[in-house]
Amino acid sequence: MPVFNGEKEVGRAIESIRNQTFGDFKLLIFDNCSNDNTGKICQDYAKADSRIYYVRHPINLGAHRNFMSLVEHADAPYFMWAAVDDVRTPEYLEVNITYLESHPECVASTSPNCFEGEEDDPTCHIDFSIFGSLGNRMCQILDNCWDSHAIFYSVMRADIIKNCDVPNHPFLGFDWAINLFLAKNGNINRTDKGLLILGRKGISNNGNIWRMFRKSTIHWIAPFYDFSLYYLSNIAKIPIEERINIVINIIKLNISSAYHQLYSELFPYYLNYIRPLIKRK
Numbered sequence: 276m277p278v279f280n281g282e283k284e285v286g287r288a289i290e291s292i293r294n295q296t297f298g299d300f301k302l303l304i305f306d307n308c309s310n311d312n313t314g315k316i317c318q319d320y321a322k323a324d325s326r327i328y329y330v331r332h333p334i335n336l337g338a339h340r341n342f343m344s345l346v347e348h349a350d351a352p353y354f355m356w357a358a359v360d361d362v363r364t365p366e367y368l369e370v371n372i373t374y375l376e377s378h379p380e381c382v383a384s385t386s387p388n389c390f391e392g393e394e395d396d397p398t399c400h401i402d403f404s405i406f407g408s409l410g411n412r413m414c415q416i417l418d419n420c421w422d423s424h425a426i427f428y429s430v431m432r433a434d435i436i437k438n439c440d441v442p443n444h445p446f447l448g449f450d451w452a453i454n455l456f457l458a459k460n461g462n463i464n465r466t467d468k469g470l471l472i473l474g475r476k477g478i479s480n481n482g483n484i485w486r487m488f489r490k491s492t493i494h495w496i497a498p499f500y501d502f503s504l505y506y507l508s509n510i511a512k513i514p515i516e517e518r519i520n521i522v523i524n525i526i527k528l529n530i531s532s533a534y535h536q537l538y539s540e541l542f543p544y545y546l547n548y549i550r551p552l553i554k555r556k
Contacts, residue, residue: 277341279307281359282316284474288359289320289327297368298326302357303348306331307341339445346436354433360474361428362391367469371430374464382461385429386469394472401425405463410513412458416451417506417524425471426454426463435460441505447488448502459509485536497529498536 276292278285292302304317304327314331321329336344342356353372357363364386371384378384393399401422405415416423427450441452457463485498493500503525510518 276302276304276357276359277307277338277345278304278309278313278317278359279335279338279341280309280311280313282309282312284360284476285313285316286320288357288361289317291362291364292357293320293324293326294365295363295368296365297372300326300368301351302327303345304329305341305345307338308332308335337445339449343443346439349433349437352433353430354436355430356428358428358474360391360476362472362474364470364472367471368430370466370468371464374466375430375432378462378464380462381464382435383426383429383431383457384464384466385425386466386471388425388428388471388473390473391475394470400470402465402467404465405458407462408513409459410517412462413455413506413510413513414517414521416455416458417521417528420448420451420454420528423451423454424473425465426457428471429457429463431457442501444501445488446501447484447494448499452502452505455506455509483539485532485539489536495536496533498532499525499529503529 276285276288281288289302289304292300302324304321306314306317306329308331314329317327317329321327332341345356346354353375355368367386371386374384375381387400387402389396389399389401401424403415403419403422405412405419405426407415416426435457436453439453439456441449441456446452454463485494489495489498497503506521506525510521513521
């Protein structure tokens with residue numbers, strides 16, 4: 276569980292892990308140098324439950340490095356990231372680990388997911404799986420990228436994710452690249468039991484995400500440039516028809532995102548400077 280200044284949510288997230296019907300786990304909490312009460316809350320849980328380990332970094336490593344450091348320290352057959360504001364129903368670990376135990380062709384398994392406040396509305400629950408040939412799996416990841424949170428937070432085979440070849444730096448769509456890496460290595464199951472309830476305070480819901488990851492001019496034109504490069508570097512072994520379809524969809528993704536990025540930058544300028552001038556006239 277990577278954490279940073281999550282004092283309002285971390286207790287509930289930890290409790291949802293402690294209350295799992297599958298109890299043979301280690302919860303490793305990496306604190307990215309929080310300056311609120313997060314550390315004390317986590318330390319109290321670590322003292323009360325021998326399955327919980329708390330580590331505070333002496334400096335803030337950045338979200339990306341904090342996430343990947345957890346992979347490096349994983350020492351169990353299965354691995355799962357748990358966000359500080361996400362909650363899992365008690366059977367989540369049990370049903371997904373049980374499935375993986377009996378289905379070696381699957382590299383990861385997750386449960387239906389929704390956002391906080393949608394728990395009682397089944398029409399809001401995301402429940403797609405990723406199965407089929409390599410080309411089919413890669414196409415499905417791209418087709419469902421905006422709704423793929425639960426894959427990133429799934430139960431994964433540790434030996435697979437430890438060999439992750441995703442570029443080791445922060446970029447827009449890093450979580451999608453992880454999902455693609457998993458799909459490249461096998462099927463991704465979705466059980467019909469359990470529920471992952473996503474918090475609404477993730478990085479994509481905070482501030483201007485385009486500006487956060489815009490490192491050069493190319494990111495104005497293609498906001499998902501780094502993700503696109505990684506994706507396209509992995510399509511050589513799939514049929515030409517699927518490759519063409521992927522290239523077209525990657526282009527569409529970047530064009531659409533470039534438009535939304537430009538809008539997010541210009542609209543506040545319009546509200547603050549242009550509209551007041553129009554009203555005066």
